[in-house]
Amino acid sequence: MTDAQTEVLRALLDRPRGEVTARVKDHWAELTEPKVTAARAAELLGVAAPEGDDKCLD
DSSP, X not given: OXXXXXXXXXXXXXXXXXXXXXXXXXXXXXXXXXXXXXXHHHHHHTSOOOOSOOSOOO
C-alpha cells in the first residue's frame, strides 16, 4: 500500500460510515479500475487529495 493510499484511508476513517459507504457504492466501477490513482479516489470519495507517494515499490 502506498503513502497516498494510506492518507486516503485515514481521511475516510474520520468520515461518517454512511457517507463513505454511499460514495463507494456510487463510484465503485471507477474506484476498482486498475489504473485509478489515490488522488482520483480521494476526489471521488470526497476527501483531500493525498500528498504522499502514489507508486508502490518494486
